[in-house]
Amino acid sequence: MALWRCSSSWLSSVSRSSGGVGGGESKVSPEIAPVSGGEGEGEEEEGEEERWSRLLPELLTEIMRRVDAGAERWPPRRDVVACACVCRRWRDAAVSVVRPPLECGRITFPSSLKQPGPRDAPMHCFIRRNKKNSTFYLYLSLTQALTDKGKFLLAARRFRNGAHTEYIISYDCDDLFPGSNSSDFLGTKFIIYDSQPPYDGAKPARSQSSRRFASKQINPNVSGGNYEVGQVSYKFNFLKSRGPRRMQCNIQCPVGQSTASDPLKEKLISTSSPLALRNKAPRWHEHLQCWCLNFHGRVTVASVKNFQLVAPAGTSDPWGIADEETVILQFGKIEDDAFTMDYRQPLSAFQAFAICLTSFGTKLACE
Numbered sequence: 001m002a003l004w005r006c007s008s009s010w011l012s013s014v015s016r017s018s019g020g021v022g023g024g025e026s027k028v029s030p031e032i033a034p035v036s037g038g039e040g041e042g043e044e045e046e047g048e049e050e051r052w053s054r055l056l057p058e059l060l061t062e063i064m065r066r067v068d069a070g071a072e073r074w075p076p077r078r079d080v081v082a083c084a085c086v087c088r089r090w091r092d093a094a095v096s097v098v099r100p101p102l103e104c105g106r107i108t109f110p111s112s113l114k115q116p117g118p119r120d121a122p123m124h125c126f127i128r129r130n131k132k133n134s135t136f137y138l139y140l141s142l143t144q145a146l147t148d149k150g151k152f153l154l155a156a157r158r159f160r161n162g163a164h165t166e167y168i169i170s171y172d173c174d175d176l177f178p179g180s181n182s183s184d185f186l187g188t189k190f191i192i193y194d195s196q197p198p199y200d201g202a203k204p205a206r207s208q209s210s211r212r213f214a215s216k217q218i219n220p221n222v223s224g225g226n227y228e229v230g231q232v233s234y235k236f237n238f239l240k241s242r243g244p245r246r247m248q249c250n251i252q253c254p255v256g257q258s259t260a261s262d263p264l265k266e267k268l269i270s271t272s273s274p275l276a277l278r279n280k281a282p283r284w285h286e287h288l289q290c291w292c293l294n295f296h297g298r299v300t301v302a303s304v305k306n307f308q309l310v311a312p313a314g315t316s317d318p319w320g321i322a323d324e325e326t327v328i329l330q331f332g333k334i335e336d337d338a339f340t341m342d343y344r345q346p347l348s349a350f351q352a353f354a355i356c357l358t359s360f361g362t363k364l365a366c367e
Helices: 009-017 038-053 057-069 078-084 088-097 110-114 349-357
Strands: 003-005 027-029 123-130 135-140 151-161 164-170 181-183 189-194 227-234 247-254 272-279 283-285 290-292 307-310 329-335 338-343
Touching: 038 088, 057 078, 057 088, 078 088, 110 349, 123 349, 135 349, 151 349, 164 349, 189 349, 227 349, 247 307, 247 349, 329 349, 338 349
Parallel strands: none
Antiparallel strands: 003 027, 123 135, 123 338, 135 151, 151 164, 164 181, 181 189, 189 227, 227 247, 247 272, 272 307, 283 290, 307 329, 329 338
């Protein structure tokens, strides 16, 4: 497979590997001799696509299984995405073979970013911050190191709108306009919105702030709008005592998540259940004279932004969370503008990223 054209920045690493071919629909095709004239070139392209789609279903499925099995990590995993871009039949075969992060522990397609994380072990990611333009970039870790080149997943940008702070989260690092995450004046309460309905029957938010959040509607079969999917709040520190922030999260997590990897073929689930999370209380270390949490080597710099989120005892648990010691989301500083983000089910990468963004910035009422 020699050529792959893709306009999405989320898959930019794949397009760079294909020889710099840009623009147009995503497509994979074998090397062919150039045809003079636009009409002849279009007919040749259609012929090649039809040729690819004529493969026997059994053979096509076996090809996808071998490609999937031979690409455990990025960047080799881009071959799976490239195969899914050949034509509709190849995409259907890829969707039937590739399992979601909950089952395989891997991120493959952009739709994986809104599916629950791994069940058995956390997904290791990291965030890079650019203070100059208030942007944040989420990467998937490619090695066991705290930071590496990473695989780009999501981008976010912070905006000031009067007394409020707003964030926009996007698959495209060049499409960052206000905003899918907003806070109150004190920066202690955040509401998270999604431009796609999180479950069947979800109602778009009707608040004045939510109508400001523009998004591109990709699937015409899904109603557009902004849907509230969670809230994050920080408790007031009335006595101004020194200590870590105290935060609480209420996130709408789908129950009975579909395993389809293609958002155009995926059926919306019928229910969702609220997941209540709180930050794990640190302990005071007398010798070091500081508050401490065990981040298992994934955090190296002390910061008030660092936190671990757990589900309180007695929480309704349709997701199989082991106990209140199980860390669902972990976030911490490793460099001046670099932070690790490790998450697991029932949170998705999108939800985890949105929660971590709330930790940035000074919170006068909490510190």
